Amino acid sequence: MAEQGAKKQKNPRVAMPEQEPKVRARNFLEVPTGYTVKMAQEEAVRCLQCKKPGCVDGCPVGVDIPGFIDLIAQGDMTGAIRNLWAKNALPAVCGRVCPQEIQCEGKCIVGKKGEPVAIGNLERFAADYEREFGTGELPPVEPATGKKVAVVGSGPSGLTVAGDLILKGHDVTILEAFHKPGGVLVYGIPEFRLPKEIVAQEVDFLSRLGAKVECNVVVGRTVSIDELFEQGYDAVYVGVGAGLPRFMNIPGENYVGILSANEYLTRANLMKAYKFPDVDTPIPMGKNVVVLGAGNVAMDSARTAMRLGAESVKIVYRRSREEMPARIAEIHHAEEEGIELFLLTNPTRYLGNEDGRLTGMECLKMELGEPDDSGRRRPVAVEGSEFELECDLCIVAVGSGANPLLTSETPDMALNKWGNVVADLKTGKTTKKGVWAGGDIVTGAATVILAMGAGRDAANSIHDYLTLGW
Amino acid sequence: MFKIVRREELSEGTVVLNEIEAPQIAKKALPGQFVILKSGEDGERIPLTMADTDKEKGTITIIYMVVGKSTELFKTLQVGDGYEDVIGPLGKPTHLEKVGKVVCVGGGTGVAVLHPITRALKQIGNDVTCIIGARNKGLLMLEDQMREASHDLRICTDDGSYGHHGFVTDVLADVLAGGDIKEVVAIGPVPMMKAVSNMTREYNVPTLVSLNPIMVDGTGMCGGCRVSVGGETKFACVDGPEFDGHLVDFDELNLRLRAYLDDEKNCHRDFCTIRDAQ
Ligand SMILES: Cc1cc2nc3c(=O)[nH]c(=O)nc-3n(C[C@H](O)[C@H](O)[C@H](O)COP(=O)(O)OP(=O)(O)OC[C@H]3O[C@@H](n4cnc5c(N)ncnc54)[C@H](O)[C@@H]3O)c2cc1C
Ligand code: SF4
Ligand code: FES
Secondary structure: OOOOOOOOOOOOOOOOOOOOOHHHHHHHOOOEEEOHHHHHHHOOOOOOOOOOOOOHHHOOOOOOHHHHHHHHOOOOOHHHHHHHOOOOOHHHHHHHHOOOHHHHHHHHHHOOOOOOOOOOHHHHHHHHOOOOOOOOOOOOOOOOOOOOOEEOOOOOOHHHHHHHHOOOOOEEEOOOOOOOOOOOOHHOOOOOOOOHHHHHHHHHHHHHOOOEEEEOOOOOOOOOOOHHHHOOOEEEEEEEEEEEEOOOOOOOOOOOOOOHHHHHHHHHHHHHHHHHOOOOOOOOOOOEEEEOOOOOOHHHHHHHHHHHOOOOOOEEEEEEEEEEEOHHHHHHHHOOOOEEEOEEEEEEEEEEOOOEEEEEEEEEEEEEEEOOOOOOEEEEEEOOOEEEEOOOOEEOOOOOOOOHHOOOOOOOOOOOOOEOOOOOOOOOOOOOOOOEEOOOHOOOOOHHHHHHHHHHHHHHHHHHHHHOOO | OEEEEEEEEHHHHOOEEEEOOOOHHHHOOOOOEEEEEEEEEEEEEEEEEOOOOOOOOOOEEEEEOOOHHHHHHHOOOOOOOOEEEEEEEEEEEEOOOOOOOOEEEEEOOOHHHHHHHHHHHOOOEEEEEEEEEOOOOHHOOHHHHHHOOOEEEEEEEEOOOOOOOOHHHHHHHHHHHOOOEEEEEOOOOOHHHHHHHHHHHHHOOOEEEEOOOOOOOOOOOOOOEEEEOOOOEEHHHOOOOOOEOOOOOOOHHHHHOOOOHHHHHHHHHHHHHHHOOO
């Protein structure tokens, strides 16, 4: 977590050490380097062990937060990780990427007067400690049920379903379209925020428990859901994420030098193009880079561009700072690294040269008007405020929709008007028998923890189905 | 690993054929669809349209021209070696219909992609004329197979070393003038597909082209493969790869294909220097 605006208080939060902004802005190593045992215990005792803990209400999966924090305070690190695992299969990931400030930490009582307990940092500590010093002992797996489950997509939601069901004795196979498992955790979120080693270990853990991981399988193309049932699967979980990039739909968008964040980040993270030419996939090196959007995806893109050697990186966003959807820590880190924010600014067209390459963009200044449907004040253009921004690389990070590749091949699975799969809120059941869905493909682009929560609910429902019936 | 069971060098070694074990893909693949291949851990994902499939043997065949570092690496793979990753079948299959007289025009390695489509068009009862071209006789590919797959095969070479001396469009002009052509399928280098489309537009003959923009995932997830068709942006990997040639913005495609040209040139040069020094 960012330790920004630390007010002087009696009992300050223990800051997590970080790489210096100047140094880290040009490397791909993780930014915060982690608590030592001493730091973790010092932070853990800040927790008041509330009888009615607000933090737990704020946690989408109901982690026993005071419980695991108390175990850290007592030095029982194994107990702490066990406690976390009971509700959250991927604490090393969540400790790093959850928006704690609007979840647990946002509801922490200590935060009313000063800085909340650093719940995310402690979660990360417990998971990292286990990875480094834990016994690696596998939890017991229930006797084989002989039931086969296919999990489509290996993002956080699919991994959660697979983990839960393998422990219950089912025969689980994960089918992933890309050549590497992990979903957004490997292709989207950069190394400097979530080391890929951590994701690989989580997947390896599932493999050791007996889950099979088959990459290069595009369900809907290589094999259909109905064919999976013909092959003997008893249930299918669809966790294919929100993989359809949105563009601005303004003139000039096909100039060379304009990429979706999905493409840019996939090149950088999954294909490791930041090591080009040591690896074979290239990535455009922008001198003056503009990123459109202000969510986590935009921050990750901007910070990646900076690390690839850009001279200037600007975030262009049509609303104000308050509405920026990214985690506060990421905005803070980005600004520290020299990324400029162009708020209340909206691009109207791209400019290019005769080679079809991007040279800049025209923007309009905006001001906030009346609140819109989402309750946020609607940005309206200031007349005559056009100006030009010079740029040779533009990364479009204005959101993702539902990718129709699988759903269009599965006509009996109902979709809503945006193309997201309709699934029962509590169980994840779709309208197609034997098929569950969860994560971004159901909710639209959301968060890791919500995708995992949906996965857990679906796993419970699938287990009931396999043991009791639909 | 996806094992190579047959390997041939064509067109004086500038083009390589690989038959690869990929039973799941072979079972589902239809003419016009493509796969994405990656040779090793640090490899690039390269899209190639399948030249053939054998459902019984569980194999697919790809034919590629050696143009950069990634295809140089592919070329080092021998029978018994394999690709780390093969993903597919991707893209929409060719829309095949019995319409009457059809002309299939192929240039360069486009001929490889054209072959299964030509064969299928003939099988369903079309009268198929085929025009294939290359720079010279040595570079011409799949002549026998194309003769077999069509009713009438015409050959062109740029240098006149074989067949008609000139471009495929010269021959196409004659064929179109003969009249009654219901459809043209053109697959090859961008300038060739553009020239063919411009010509058939005058005759109002529907024309299918197969596009090969830069791709990453091949599943509609990155938008890197976007092309302008009739003023609309399409993702070639899921909306194509085949489009109405009369609507495609070939100039934009050509510019977009050059996005990484300098990087690729340098990378290829370094690769060759190291290889030749060994
Ligand atoms: C750059 C970026 C940064 C983010 N940062 C944060 C953050 O800091 N905190 C946070 O909480 N959330 C963040 N998110 C959002 C979060 O990552 C997602 O909400 C979450 O990953 C969704 O999980 P999922 O399992 O539903 O799908 P995904 O993680 O998208 O995984 C879906 C998987 O399914 C595969 N797939 C798709 N189609 C098929 C098919 N037809 N057949 C087989 N496999 C298929 C995909 O290749 C992918 O691997 C970020 C997202 C991005 C893109
Ligand atoms: S609300 Fe804060 S102080 Fe209370 S239990 Fe949760 S973390 Fe501890
Ligand atoms: S290759 Fe990524 S969308 Fe087509």
